[in-house]
Amino acid sequence: MLFEDGASYVQDREDLIAILKMRFGEIPPKVIEEIYAIEEYNTLERLIVVSSNVPSLKIFLEELKEGAGSFKILGERFNPIQSLNEEGENR
Numbered sequence: 001m002l003f004e005d006g007a008s009y010v011q012d013r014e015d016l017i018a019i020l021k022m023r024f025g026e027i028p029p030k031v032i033e034e035i036y037a038i039e040e041y042n043t044l045e046r047l048i049v050v051s052s053n054v055p056s057l058k059i060f061l062e063e064l065k066e067g068a069g070s071f072k073i074l075g076e077r078f079n080p081i082q083s084l085n086e087e088g089e090n091r
């Protein structure tokens with residue numbers, strides 16, 4: 001891996017963690033370790049998109065477990081305002 005590529009991976013991991021913290025608050029250290037263990041660029045990029053769109057950390061964690069084999073991001077499962085809709089209905 002070239003230095004520039006390594007720096008890009010580090011930045012993508014940090015971006016992913018920052019998005020998760022902004023959206024869901026504190027992130028368990030084990031999740032951060034799993035993110036730093038990812039070595040496939042496409043997986044990191046997919047998880048950045050997923051983290052921006054899933055309505056809950058639980059769904060993100062399910063996607064994190066999918067690894068490199070998953071690449072479809074479709075349906076209500078990835079609706080970022082789904083949790084807001086559900087909260088409004090519960091009031």
